Amino acid sequence: MVTYGAHPGWEALGDPSRLAIVQRLAERPCAVGELADELPISRPAVSQHLKVLKGAGLVVDQAVGTRRVYRLSPVGLSALRDQLDTFWRRALNGYQDIVDEAEESS
Amino acid sequence: MVTYGAHPGWEALGDPSRLAIVQRLAERPCAVGELADELPISRPAVSQHLKVLKGAGLVVDQAVGTRRVYRLSPVGLSALRDQLDTFWRRALNGYQDIVDEAEESS
């Protein structure tokens, strides 16, 4: 298993179906059935994926009558965004800024 | 499976071991053996992960004598960065910019 203590959002976005769900939710908030209609998987499969995305803090849900509307969570996405931005910035300047000093975050 | 035509980088970063490798490479360029020493997996395992990361365009390798030094690829990371930034921005403003055009009725 070996969790490495990484943000669960990366594993959540690693699945193609979940990334597709996130892409749909980036366009508009959706109920479970709507997502299942647009995707080549069953509705329970979508439900399970949403559970993972919710556990990773990437989506939030809201009960509307008998339906549950899901939408993206800005706070959850910002964590991944910042980390990926760090990777990109480090790679961009050719590791120039590493020479001086190191500050760590576990 | 069902590829959805997504960027392969998401699946590449979805594995905890590969994310750990990327984190190490974000600090400094590394050879395969160096990464294997810092990680709880064997050297061939690291090699296979690097192959996936390279296929996704997230890392580039350079032969230095008998060693292969890997480092992050800015261009590969920027694609993921932009997409994740789009997700984040859409979620942040509460889908305000979508309301005008799209209208659904069931």
Place this chain on the structure above:
DNA sequence: CACGAACGTAAGCTACGACTTACCGATGGT
């Protein structure tokens, strides 16, 4: 020229995750 170091690849095993069908609870309308 031979030996060791560093790496990639092949083969094989194992475990986990993604998916399905079936079932059940909750909500809303008539």
Place this chain on the structure above:
DNA sequence: ACCATCGGTAAGTCGTAGCTTACGTTCGTG
């Protein structure tokens, strides 16, 4: 009160990703 809709959960199957060991190859060094 009844029924239909919507969604989460359980149980079970199956594919495949990830890991290891073993081997082949390249490069540098004595």
